[in-house]
Amino acid sequence: AQSVSQHNHHVILSEAASLELGCNYSYGGTVNLFWYVQYPGQHLQLLLKYFSGDPLVKGIKGFEAEFIKSKFSFNLRKPSVQWSDTAEYFCAVNARGSQGNLIFGKGTKLSVKP
Amino acid sequence: SQTIHQWPATLVQPVGSPLSLECTVEGTSNPNLYWYRQAAGRGLQLLFYSIGIDQISSEVPQNLSASRPQDRQFILSSKKLLLSDSGFYLCAWSLTSGPYEQYFGPGTRLTVT
Numbered sequence: 001a002q003s004v005s006q007h008n009h010h011v012i013l014s015e016a017a018s019l020e021l022g023c024n025y026s027y028g029g030t031v032n033l034f035w036y037v038q039y040p041g042q043h044l045q046l047l048l049k050y051f052s053g054d055p056l057v058k059g060i061k062g063f064e065a066e067f068i069k070s071k072f073s074f075n076l077r078k079p080s081v082q083w084s085d086t087a088e089y090f091c092a093v094n095a096r097g098s099q100g101n102l103i104f105g106k107g108t109k110l111s112v113k114p
Numbered sequence: 115s116q117t118i119h120q121w122p123a124t125l126v127q128p129v130g131s132p133l134s135l136e137c138t139v140e141g142t143s144n145p146n147l148y149w150y151r152q153a154a155g156r157g158l159q160l161l162f163y164s165i166g167i168d169q170i171s172s173e174v175p176q177n178l179s180a181s182r183p184q185d186r187q188f189i190l191s192s193k194k195l196l197l198s199d200s201g202f203y204l205c206a207w208s209l210t211s212g213p214y215e216q217y218f219g220p221g222t223r224l225t226v227t
Contacts, residue, residue: 009155032213044158044204044218051213090157094214101148101173102216106157 002027004093006105013081014113021076021108023091030096033074035065038107039087047089050074061085083114116141120205120219128227133178133192135222137205140186145207147188148216149180152202164188165210200226 007022025031035047048059055067065076074091091105117140127133139145146165150158160173162180170180177196181189188205202223206216 004157032215034215036218043220046215046217049213049215092158096212098214101160101163102158102214103160104157106155 002093002095002103004091004103004105006089006091006108008108009106010109010111012111012113015083016080017112019076019078019081019085019110021089021091021110023074023076023105025072025074025091025093025103027072027093027095031093032096033065033067034092034094034102035059035063035074035076036090036092036104037087038090044090047076081110081112083112086110086112116207116217118205118207118217118219120203120222122222123220124223124225126225126227127195129197130194133190133195133199133224135190135203135205135224137188137190137219138186139207142186142207142209144185144210146210146214147182147186148206148208149188149190150204150206152204152221158204162190195226197226200224 003026005024033050036044037047038044048057050057050067058064063078067074088107088109090107092102094102119138148163149161152158164170164182178192202221204221205219208214208216
């Protein structure tokens with residue numbers, strides 16, 4: 001069965017620090033990969049996505065993620081975080097042809113200190 | 115543009131009572147629809163998905179059921195709630211062709227007492 005692992009439950013950073021959130025998935029076939037963000041009191045929003053092509057994808061608000069197929073990883077990065085990035089971040093995967101059933105990781109809570 | 119609505123936003127129900135949560139999508143036709151439950155520290159768990167009217171698949175055996183009486187309406191129900199049904203319920207939609215990126219509603223916070 002597919003699964004998604006997010007290694008960090010809670011990350012605390014100061015403003016301007018660099019961010020990297022780990023995400024690994026287990027599935028042998030072709031996948032689509034997503035990062036979602038949930039700001040306090042707001043909807044779950046799509047941050048960025050990878051389907052094919054350039055494995056380095058850029059999303060909203062300066063976030064990027066790199067798909068490394070050999071490592072089954074899709075880590076999220078941002079060079080310099082802001083207080084407004086405080087949120088919970090979820091990695092998700094669906095298998096091609098699965099009618100879009102997303103498998104989510106357990107989420108990583110990011111707290112940015114001003 | 116597409117929007118997705120869920121109601122109610124919050125609900126407190128006693129054990130053994132029935133449940134009906136509603137989700138509607140505007141601005142798109144024949145979407146795929148999904149129900150998830152989000153528990154703190156446990157991510158989102160897919161409960162049901164639907165690729166069309168009366169075409170519903172259950173992912174996890176539950177005390178819950180889902181129905182899709184209209185193209186853009188998705189309902190989550192229970193005949194008798196359990197304490198373990200408490201949680202945050204999210205509805206989502208996607209297009210019917212890949213890569214199926216999903217867009218989420220605001221959610222319903224259900225507390226079973």
